Amino acid sequence: MRGRPLGEADRILTLFTRERGKLDAVAKGVRRTRSHFAGRLEFGNECDFVMHRGRSLDVVVSAETLRAPWAQLVEPERYAVASAVAELIDAFCEPDWALLDVYGLLVGAIAAVAAADNPQALLPRFELRLLAMLGLAPPLETCVQCGSPLGAGATWLDAAAGGLLDDRCRERWRDLPELSADDVANLRALAAPKEGGEPAAVRATPRAAAAVEELVAHHLGRRPKALAALGVFGA
Numbered sequence: 001m002r003g004r005p006l007g008e009a010d011r012i013l014t015l016f017t018r019e020r021g022k023l024d025a026v027a028k029g030v031r032r033t034r035s036h037f038a039g040r041l042e043f044g045n046e047c048d049f050v051m052h053r054g055r056s057l058d059v060v061v062s063a064e065t066l067r068a069p070w071a072q073l074v075e076p077e078r079y080a081v082a083s084a085v086a087e088l089i090d091a092f093c094e095p096d097w098a099l100l101d102v103y104g105l106l107v108g109a110i111a112a113v114a115a116a117d118n119p120q121a122l123l124p125r126f127e128l129r130l131l132a133m134l135g136l137a138p139p140l141e142t143c144v145q146c147g148s149p150l151g152a153g154a155t156w157l158d159a160a161a162g163g164l165l166d167d168r169c170r171e172r173w174r175d176l177p178e179l180s181a182d183d184v185a186n187l188r189a190l191a192a193p194k195e196g197g198e199p200a201a202v203r204a205t206p207r208a209a210a211a212v213e214e215l216v217a218h219h220l221g222r223r224p225k226a227l228a229a230l231g232v233f234g235a
């Protein structure tokens with residue numbers, strides 16, 4: 001969840017829910033000091049909500065906190081990465097579109113960021129998994145243009161085409177980012193669904209991480225704003 005003020009005392013919350021996906025709801029009186037919601041509606045919290053349908057927006061009746069990682073998320077780098085996670089899910093998911101696997105990905109990502117020493121390292125895998133759940137994942141075994149299996153040689157990222165080009169399909173006049181076979185193997189490991197309960201401890205190579213950012217920016221139509229705070233990109 002995250003929120004923005006509404007009038008004197010209320011807040012509009014953007015929630016990502018198990019049952020209905022993304023939705024906006026009003027929490028009334030939440031900005032008064034004696035609100036019974038105090039502390040429960042922080043950014044990143046996972047809550048059990050009771051709501052009723054309002055004329056335009058749903059209204060939060062009660063909120064039971066399940067997880068409250070806020071104390072760990074105030075650290076600037078964690079906050080920037082958690083904000084990027086929220087921003088990407090907000091940008092890619094339509095309201096009232098239930099996506100259970102994205103819900104699980106979000107909960108897992110926020111918990112991992114809250115506990116991470118190097119939270120930025122978690123982003124490439126999160127982003128590839130999100131693209132996969134939305135049907136936007138780049139094919140990593142074949143050339144996006146001709147469909148031939150990618151060999152052991154270098155490949156080139158064509159973010160606009162949503163994947164990788166082999167040597168045959170690469171147009172030399174285009175200045176495309178080059179990826180080694182190791183970078184491509186790294187992307188495959190990052191994109192692999194998690195096995196069992198343990199999160200995969202895969203670190204992105206610099207070029208694989210840059211390739212993921214390019215793909216996300218292409219599908220999003222812009223750079224995520226929250227990442228500018230990290231100095232990863234020139235805003």
Ligand SMILES: [Zn+2]
Nearest residue numbers: 143146166169
């Ligand atoms: Zn090709």
